[in-house]
Amino acid sequence: MTRLNYAARETLQLAGLTSRQWAQRHGYASAAEWRGDECGCPDDRCIGYHHDAEEECGCLPALINELRRDERKLADARPVWAAHVRATESGTPEDRAAAELLVAAWVEEYAAGATWHALSDSPRGIVYRNQWNDSTWLLYDADRDSIETAEVTR
Numbered sequence: 584m585t586r587l588n589y590a591a592r593e594t595l596q597l598a599g600l601t602s603r604q605w606a607q608r609h610g611y612a613s614a615a616e617w618r619g620d621e622c623g624c625p626d627d628r629c630i631g632y633h634h635d636a637e638e639e640c641g642c643l644p645a646l647i648n649e650l651r652r653d654e655r656k657l658a659d660a661r662p663v664w665a666a667h668v669r670a671t672e673s674g675t676p677e678d679r680a681a682a683e684l685l686v687a688a689w690v691e692e693y694a695a696g697a698t699w700h701a702l703s704d705s706p707r708g709i710v711y712r713n714q715w716n717d718s719t720w721l722l723y724d725a726d727r728d729s730i731e732t733a734e735v736t737r
Contacts, residue, residue: 587614591623591643598647608650653730656693660709660723660730663689667702694722710735 587595587602595605602614609625611617620629622640630636663685670678682702690700690711700711708731709723719735 585617585619585621585627587617587623588621590639591621594623594643594647598651600647600650657723657728657730659689659692661728663709664702664723664725671704690722706735 587605592602595602602617605623606612606614606617609617609619618627619625620627620640622629622634623643624633624640624646626633626642629640629642633642634640663682666678666682666685670682686700686702686709689709690697694700694711694713696713696715697711698714700709702708703710703721706721707725708721709725710719710721712719721731721733721735723729724731724733
């Protein structure tokens with residue numbers, strides 16, 4: 584198995600992440616099981632394919648930025664979902680309108696190109712459709728409290 588190199592470990596540390604957390608984010612139980620490339624990219628062919636051995640890996644900083652965006656997206660989705668739950672429980676038009684405003688702003692921020700969106704109870708979460716296909720996509724899974732990009736229907 585591959586071990587993360589010094590530059591990757593330092594980059595992760597500066598981002599407030601451990602090698603173990605990074606490995607777990609990519610489906611490994613620990614850093615000892617890491618099978619991505621030593622530069623921190625989950626693609627084990629990164630060195631020599633995405634960049635030369637003497638060059639810095641651009642994947643790791645981009646993936647850390649993606650992680651931080653997903654963290655913000657998750658933090659911003661929680662109050663949207665809470666507003667939906669409140670609206671469902673109260674049944675008032677005011678609560679429903681407030682939830683709809685929140686989800687519209689969230690989708691505008693995090694799902695550019697959306698042509699339709701909804702707060703869904705099956706699956707529970709925020710779903711949308713885009714201009715590229717007729718699929719419905721789950722973006723926030725309320726049951727797992729996680730950010731997803733999972734196709735719901737075709």
